[in-house]
Amino acid sequence: MEHTMINLTLKIWRQKNADSAGQFETYPVKNISTEMSFLEMIDVLNEDLINEGKDPIAFDHDCREGICGACSMYINGRPHGPWHGNTTCQLHMRAYHDGDTIVIEPWRANSFPVIKDLMVDRSAFDRIIQAGGYVSVNTGNAVDANATPIEKDLADASFAAAACIGCGACVAACKNSSAMLFVAAKVSHLALLPQGAPERNTRVLDMVAQMDKEGFGSCTNTGACEAVCPKEISINNIARLNREYMLAGTKADK
Amino acid sequence: MALTGLFLISFLIVHAGINACIWANDGGVMFNKAAHFMGSTVVIRIMEVGLFLGIFLHIIQGYMLEFQNRSKRKKGYAVPIRNKGSKWYSRSMGLLGTILLLFFIIHWKNFWVPSRFTGVPGPEMELANGQHVHNLYALMQSTFQELWIVLVYIFACISLCWHLIHGFQSAFRTVGVSNARYLKMLKNIGIGYAIIISLAFAMMPLSMYLGWVK
Ligand code: HEM
Ligand code: SF4
Ligand code: FES
Numbered sequence: 483m484e485h486t487m488i489n490l491t492l493k494i495w496r497q498k499n500a501d502s503a504g505q506f507e508t509y510p511v512k513n514i515s516t517e518m519s520f521l522e523m524i525d526v527l528n529e530d531l532i533n534e535g536k537d538p539i540a541f542d543h544d545c546r547e548g549i550c551g552a553c554s555m556y557i558n559g560r561p562h563g564p565w566h567g568n569t570t571c572q573l574h575m576r577a578y579h580d581g582d583t584i585v586i587e588p589w590r591a592n593s594f595p596v597i598k599d600l601m602v603d604r605s606a607f608d609r610i611i612q613a614g615g616y617v618s619v620n621t622g623n624a625v626d627a628n629a630t631p632i633e634k635d636l637a638d639a640s641f642a643a644a645a646c647i648g649c650g651a652c653v654a655a656c657k658n659s660s661a662m663l664f665v666a667a668k669v670s671h672l673a674l675l676p677q678g679a680p681e682r683n684t685r686v687l688d689m690v691a692q693m694d695k696e697g698f699g700s701c702t703n704t705g706a707c708e709a710v711c712p713k714e715i716s717i718n719n720i721a722r723l724n725r726e727y728m729l730a731g732t733k734a735d736k
Numbered sequence: 737m738a739l740t741g742l743f744l745i746s747f748l749i750v751h752a753g754i755n756a757c758i759w760a761n762d763g764g765v766m767f768n769k770a771a772h773f774m775g776s777t778v779v780i781r782i783m784e785v786g787l788f789l790g791i792f793l794h795i796i797q798g799y800m801l802e803f804q805n806r807s808k809r810k811k812g813y814a815v816p817i818r819n820k821g822s823k824w825y826s827r828s829m830g831l832l833g834t835i836l837l838l839f840f841i842i843h844w845k846n847f848w849v850p851s852r853f854t855g856v857p858g859p860e861m862e863l864a865n866g867q868h869v870h871n872l873y874a875l876m877q878s879t880f881q882e883l884w885i886v887l888v889y890i891f892a893c894i895s896l897c898w899h900l901i902h903g904f905q906s907a908f909r910t911v912g913v914s915n916a917r918y919l920k921m922l923k924n925i926g927i928g929y930a931i932i933i934s935l936a937f938a939m940m941p942l943s944m945y946l947g948w949v950k
Contacts, residue, residue, distance in 0.1 A: 587813055
């Protein structure tokens, strides 16, 4: 890939705190290497802002290698930017051309209130996990790795669902602000494995109840979640969640 | 939504099947017979009550779902996501449903109200066995002489087609079919169903307006 330097115009959502109204600010950025990551480009801008004595842009990030799910940014009308199956931190500036304008917004959903600038509060997801995203295990020595045989297809399907990094892009993209893809990934991951069997029924009921309590919308199967998911979690997991939920309802006394 | 939706899907097959009798091109004898059977059989009349319940439940649930979901993002995006990942018709089920609802009002006024309450205008038809039945066929013919009514019906059929292309497969997902192969099959069956049903309904007013059936 040829290395070039490009100049861009950024329109970024600035908001002091959860209670203030917020507005877009325009920032020209110069001499951005096409080999930089998107977050490095913002680092460069932030350094300039700090040098000018201004407030740098607040944004979430942690691993910067596409595995933690922190880097929530809605870039030019798409969560995590233009690349498919990719997180913002793994988006590179070669996706853009000299002179481009990039509009950056925080995730928008009542259940993800803005904390500051591009940072949103995603603790709703943590509370959904706490409601049921765990398994019971025997204490004592760690179990031998292959002690429980699991059919390859099931292991693969479970692993694919377990790849969810809880980034919230599915909610951000959904017209209904539904968290069903996230919850479906977490429920499927455990429902497909024998290790998840003890809490199988209560898990799905409790996680869905918490999801509703957090104020997420209802799924209408539009597919926007699957299209933007950096881990390409399949929307078919949502159908599995629906089935798990109905069956659990007939079995568990809740 | 899914249960009432699937119920309405099965109703549409029966409805389209009966209406297809107009194409027997026998001056409406077969169609009037079928319509008379539907209108005079007790079991069917009881099922009609169920049908109305199903439609109203579907509409009420549909609007509740639509408005609740719309309230979940108080502050929206400056750059909308649009078609990046979802289809316009999947996002427009409320709008398509509303068009259908407005159409139903016209449709009920055209046929259901005269047939059940105010009476079908014109003389009754005498069948081969001497029985006299409402001439709904003649009512269809006179209704579909108006170009604007024909156009309204065709527009409604197009909306129905989009509503069903999304709704058919969505309903199976909602009731928990998660097998990737089945879902792909159901999606294609849904597209086929939506196109065939909508085309069949759209051809009825058109056939009458253009005089293809007498
Ligand atoms: C001939 C009449 C109709 C048929 C056969 C039909 C069929 C369906 C089906 C199968 C679904 C999918 C259910 C699911 O995903 O769980 C659906 C959803 C829906 N329908 Fe209808 N419908 C009809 C009329 C209407 C009307 C009159 C409205 C008026 C508001 C409406 C509004 C909706 C809405 C809002 C949804 C939910 C969107 C979604 O699940 O994606 N429908 N319909
Ligand atoms: S399902 Fe995908 S988009 Fe949603 S939280 Fe998990 S990784 Fe992010
Ligand atoms: S910063 Fe961890 S996934 Fe982007």
